[in-house]
Amino acid sequence: MAAMAADQRTLADIGEFATIDAVTPAFPATAAVLIGPGDDAAYVATSGPVLVTTDLLIDRRHFRRDWSEPTDVGHRAVAASLADIAAMGGTATGLVVGLAAPADLPVEWARQLAEGMAAEAGLVGATVVGGDLTAADEIVVAVTALGQTASRPVRRDGARPGQVVALAGRIGWAAAGFAVLGRGFRSPRAVVDAYRRPEPPYDAGPQAAAAGATAMIDVSDGLLADLGHVATASGVAVDVQAAAFEIAEPLEAVGAAVGVDPLRFCLTGGDDHALVATFDVGAIPDGWRQVGRVDDGSGVTVDGEPYDGSAGHTHFG
Amino acid sequence: MAAMAADQRTLADIGEFATIDAVTPAFPATAAVLIGPGDDAAYVATSGPVLVTTDLLIDRRHFRRDWSEPTDVGHRAVAASLADIAAMGGTATGLVVGLAAPADLPVEWARQLAEGMAAEAGLVGATVVGGDLTAADEIVVAVTALGQTASRPVRRDGARPGQVVALAGRIGWAAAGFAVLGRGFRSPRAVVDAYRRPEPPYDAGPQAAAAGATAMIDVSDGLLADLGHVATASGVAVDVQAAAFEIAEPLEAVGAAVGVDPLRFCLTGGDDHALVATFDVGAIPDGWRQVGRVDDGSGVTVDGEPYDGSAGHTHFG
Numbered sequence: 036m037a038a039m040a041a042d043q044r045t046l047a048d049i050g051e052f053a054t055i056d057a058v059t060p061a062f063p064a065t066a067a068v069l070i071g072p073g074d075d076a077a078y079v080a081t082s083g084p085v086l087v088t089t090d091l092l093i094d095r096r097h098f099r100r101d102w103s104e105p106t107d108v109g110h111r112a113v114a115a116s117l118a119d120i121a122a123m124g125g126t127a128t129g130l131v132v133g134l135a136a137p138a139d140l141p142v143e144w145a146r147q148l149a150e151g152m153a154a155e156a157g158l159v160g161a162t163v164v165g166g167d168l169t170a171a172d173e174i175v176v177a178v179t180a181l182g183q184t185a186s187r188p189v190r191r192d193g194a195r196p197g198q199v200v201a202l203a204g205r206i207g208w209a210a211a212g213f214a215v216l217g218r219g220f221r222s223p224r225a226v227v228d229a230y231r232r233p234e235p236p237y238d239a240g241p242q243a244a245a246a247g248a249t250a251m252i253d254v255s256d257g258l259l260a261d262l263g264h265v266a267t268a269s270g271v272a273v274d275v276q277a278a279a280f281e282i283a284e285p286l287e288a289v290g291a292a293v294g295v296d297p298l299r300f301c302l303t304g305g306d307d308h309a310l311v312a313t314f315d316v317g318a319i320p321d322g323w324r325q326v327g328r329v330d331d332g333s334g335v336t337v338d339g340e341p342y343d344g345s346a347g348h349t350h351f352g
Numbered sequence: 353m354a355a356m357a358a359d360q361r362t363l364a365d366i367g368e369f370a371t372i373d374a375v376t377p378a379f380p381a382t383a384a385v386l387i388g389p390g391d392d393a394a395y396v397a398t399s400g401p402v403l404v405t406t407d408l409l410i411d412r413r414h415f416r417r418d419w420s421e422p423t424d425v426g427h428r429a430v431a432a433s434l435a436d437i438a439a440m441g442g443t444a445t446g447l448v449v450g451l452a453a454p455a456d457l458p459v460e461w462a463r464q465l466a467e468g469m470a471a472e473a474g475l476v477g478a479t480v481v482g483g484d485l486t487a488a489d490e491i492v493v494a495v496t497a498l499g500q501t502a503s504r505p506v507r508r509d510g511a512r513p514g515q516v517v518a519l520a521g522r523i524g525w526a527a528a529g530f531a532v533l534g535r536g537f538r539s540p541r542a543v544v545d546a547y548r549r550p551e552p553p554y555d556a557g558p559q560a561a562a563a564g565a566t567a568m569i570d571v572s573d574g575l576l577a578d579l580g581h582v583a584t585a586s587g588v589a590v591d592v593q594a595a596a597f598e599i600a601e602p603l604e605a606v607g608a609a610v611g612v613d614p615l616r617f618c619l620t621g622g623d624d625h626a627l628v629a630t631f632d633v634g635a636i637p638d639g640w641r642q643v644g645r646v647d648d649g650s651g652v653t654v655d656g657e658p659y660d661g662s663a664g665h666t667h668f669g
Contacts, residue, residue, distance in 0.1 A: 046668045047668045050668050051668055054668070069401055069505075070440075070505060070507065073508075073585070074440065074505075074507050074508055075405060075435075075436040075437075075439040075440050075508075075568075075569060075570055076403040076404060076405035076436050076437055076439070076440045076442070076497075076499065076505075077403070077404050077405070078401050078402070078403055078404075078440070078505050079401055079402050079404060080401045081398060081401060081402055084386055084395050084396055084397045084398060085395070085396050085398055085402050085498065086393040086394070086395055087393060087394050087395075087396060087446065087448055087481065087482065087496070087498060088392060088393035088394070088448070088482060089448040089449070089450050089482065089483060089484050089494065089496055090450070090484050091450040091451075091452050091484050091486045091488075091492070091494060093452055093486060093487070093488045096486070096487060096488065097486075118392075119392040119393050120392075120393055122392040122393070123387075123391065123392050123393045123395070125393070129404065131404055131405070131406040131496055132406070133406050133407070133408040133494050134408075135408050135410055135492055138668045164404065165404065165405060165406065166406060167406050167407050167408050169408045169410060169413070169414075170410070170413060170668050171408075171410045171413065171490065171492065172489060172490050173488065173489050173490065175408070175452055175488065175492045175494075177406065177408060177450050177492075177494035177496075179404070179406055179448055179494075179496040180393075181402065181404060181498075182393065188386075188387060188391075188393075188395050190387065190391050191390075191391055191392075251392075252392060253392055268390070351363045351364045351367050351368055351371070351455045351487050
């Protein structure tokens with residue numbers, strides 16, 4: 036009954052400006068916000084040059100409203116951008132968000148989306164500082180994150196032969212959750228939740244930069260695909276050791292249920308936003324685990340062999 | 353024949369990464385770009401806190417592919433964001449762009465969009481530093497601009513009774529162009545071009561800030577509507593003087609042809625991205641012209657009277 040009593044008004048019912056007024060209170064001010072929402076531009080403090088990354092999420096392509104609550108979509112949209120900032124060795128400070136949506140979208144959906152965004156941003160002390168709202172046929176969420184870094188940003192192109200490849204954060208969980216949801220199930224709950232709300236290891240990015248990481252990327256296309264970006268940018272080969280992956284029980288269960296080697300979730304699944312980086316031997320910081328080696332050559336292998344399906348997710352494919 | 357011989361490949365034909373490779377060369381590096389496209393985030397130099405603004409443009413709502421060339425859409429999309437930065441008294445340094453598009457979009461359309469964006473950004477010495485590309489049912493262009501300001505940012509809330517209202521840049525031209533295009537015509541060319549490629553007075557923003565502007569906004573919803581935002585934020589009334597508007601010949605011609613008082617284009621039309629600001633009496637800088645006064649009270653009037661249709665454009669309306 037509580038759900039039925041909730042506010043059912045749509046964006047068309049209350050209009051652009053009242054909708055903005057309804058969602059903006061979700062975003063707390065922080066010390067970095069010199070001017071927040073409501074002017075032509077926001078004004079954000081930074082201790083040096085600014086990191087900036089942008090991502091689009093499209094309804095029924097990047098999320099499904101029957102799979103995820105609007106708060107989950109907010110968490111997920113912001114997590115993708117915060118992970119990009121972390122993958123440079125930085126920490127996000129502020130975000131701007133564009134929302135395009137059909138006129139019949141409930142205001143409550145937008146409000147809960149904003150709450151999820153604010154909660155995820157709050158994990159790193161960031162907040163939403165501004166945005167744009169407009170009508171469209173399908174829901175598009177455009178998130179741009181600003182960040183700063185205490186050390187040199189870590190790029191993709193610094194991996195060198197002889198170095199080791201290390202991973203921080205969960206991997207394969209979101210892909211297992213996606214596999215479950217795609218077959219109409221809602222359990223195991225642990226992997227479904229991992230798909231709905233990834234938990235990128237935000238602190239591991241600055242930690243890796245401080246420890247001298249030579250290349251870093253967030254795993255959004257799939258580990259092998261993203262290591263492929265590092266290998267190409269660095270002009271090296273990467274070999275991943277399958278034995279380095281301890282397959283957690285829920286992934287084993289999903290793999291058995293859907294007839295997929297659960298290692299595949301770890302090697303080719305996106306959406307967990309784990310971080311993968313290269314270090315000199317002996318320089319891997321706490322909380323990171325070695326999963327491979329950098330060699331002369333090109334391309335990515337698993338235990339020295341090509342891995343079927345390593346291309347990862349691409350759009351328009 | 354040249355057009356028929358042009359590259360007709362679509363995003364689906366060449367895929368996400370090759371499309372990114374096709375458009376990225378349009379964006380020159382500048383001194384501010386410490387890390388450009390191709391990593392998890394870009395890294396942009398700034399001389400202090402960073403201004404940031406984001407805008408979404410939706411196909412058939414903010415532009416029409418049968419009205420505008422892709423280069424025009426690129427100019428227009430970037431102009432809207434650069435004008436927001438100028439309206440704070442700032443200058444843009446870098447932009448990130450998200451493009452969501454159907455798989456059958458020609459790569460050439462995206463490439464020309466990027467060229468228009470780069471050309472418009474180049475007017476203020478800015479460039480595109482990163483982006484995102486994804487599949488969607490309709491074209492969405494998401495532009496986020498970063499900027500910096502040599503003086504305090506000028507907000508909307510500083511207008512005080514007794515001050516004067518001044519305008520920089522063309523006004524009413526884009527609305528006249530829209531009226532013409534909406535009726536299936538392509539002339540007068542001057543107003544059609546003004547709609548396709550607005551010419552915001554970018555330098556006038558920092559100039560106004562340096563001259564002590566107390567409030568400023570870019571005219572995107574319509575002059576009276578945007579002055580309404582200033583009046584509300586500042587807790588004042590604004591009166592606009594109709595006689596201050598010299599109606600250019602093409603606007604007279606369009607007004608006569610479509611049966612609209614051409615003053616209406618100036619007072620309620622958006623899309624020119626003129627700048628309007630308030631100053632102390634005698635402080636209006638060169639290139640700005642007085643168009644009104646700030647009074648005690650609330651709301652916006654024209655020659656002391658309410659103006660029919662002053663609400664301007666709103667989404668979901």
